[in-house]
Amino acid sequence: MKISVIIPVYNRPQMVKRAIESVLAQTEAAHEILVINDGSTDETPRILEKFGTRITVVNQPHKGVSAARNTGIRLARGEWIALLDSDDEWLPEKLAMAREFHESHPQYLIFQSQEIWIRHGKRVNPKKKHQKYGGWIFRQSLPLCIVSPSAVVIHQSVFKKVGLFDENFPVCEDYDLWLRVARLFPIGLDSRPGIVKYGGHEDQLSRKYWGMDYYRVLAIEKHLKENNLPPDLRQAALEEVLKKLQVLISGYQKRGRRNFQLEEKWRRYREQLISLKENL
Incomplete structure (x- = not known):
């Protein structure tokens, strides 16, 4: 199972360092790690350089997270895509869990793991409205996004069928994509947590936009x-x-x-x- 990891980043030097290190610390190695530097203007490029040949850095003008993810998806050589937001991190067994889940549930071309939430440095429990579901979940996906980009593993054929992230969406681009996916594909759910999802920091997109x-x-x-x-x-x-x-x-x-x-x-x-x- 060849998995290409795609990490988009814009001006998050310490966060992306943590994210990359969590991929390098996996018990089963990724096929490749593509870090899409979306026009960062701070020390992020220097942080990325320190990883050397262990990662592939792709630099592009600042176009937003959707364009950065799409660049990575187009360049990926793996049969499977795993997204990781620069402010999240994976638990060490994330990729091993993905392989095990795929072997046990080969019918799914897209699946996600559960997640651990950290808000303002403290672990919190997701609200009921954020509950994840498995299977045909278009209906459950309508209220709000219940598929996490950092938790998901997707076969390349899914993108060929539904398209990539809509670059016209400054926010809710993941909600839009998962709705399109959920219309045509069942989405698997691994009950084990595979990621740590951080929130509450100032540069979260969800904090910048009213009326999402x-x-x-x-x-x-x-x-x-x-x-x-x-x-x-x-x-x-x-x-x-x-x-x-x-x-x-x-x-x-x-x-x-x-x-x-x-x-x-x-x-x-x-x-x-x-x-x-x-x-x-």
């Missing part, structure tokens, strides 16, 4: 535009997009503003949902 549901709406709309979306999944998608639109509309109202485009979308999707239920 706007991008989740755009992701769901991709599926609503498709004629072959099964009626039960269409109903679930419509119900979820209405919830997210209402959250956004309420957010504007609390700020003393209105967004007529979002309000019109809400009315249109509500009419579609009513019509769908009448015809079921």
Whole structure:
């Protein structure tokens, strides 16, 4: 099982050092480690140089995490892809666990492990809404992202079928991709933790953007535009997009503003949902 590891990084010298070291410390070695330096302007390039030939560094102008991951996926020589965000780290058995899970569940072309969460230096338990599921999980993936990039291992053929990360999404790019994947592939779940996921630091993308549901709406709309979306999944998608639109509309109202485009979308999707239920 040849696994290419892809680590995108932008201005995170100490974090990416920890991430890379966690891959080098694996009990089973990766096929290759591609670190995509997305135009870092601090000491990150010097930190990467210290690893020498143990990693392959690819430098590109700053384009965002989606473009960095896509660069790595295109260059990867392994049959399988394992993503690792620069602010997370793997437990030493992560790649060995991936091989074992694949051998026991060869039907999955994409699978993920459980994870340990650290927030502000302390271990915390994920909330119920973050619960991971295995199998056909499109419906469960609609509320929010329940597939972690750092926990997932993906066969190259999956990207050929669904495409890469959408580089127009500054956030929720993973939510968008996993929805596309979950439509067409079952996603396996290894009940063992394979990663340590860190949060609470200042440069997290989720802390920089208000109204992330706007991008989740755009992701769901991709599926609503498709004629072959099964009626039960269409109903679930419509119900979820209405919830997210209402959250956004309420957010504007609390700020003393209105967004007529979002309000019109809400009315249109509500009419579609009513019509769908009448015809079921």
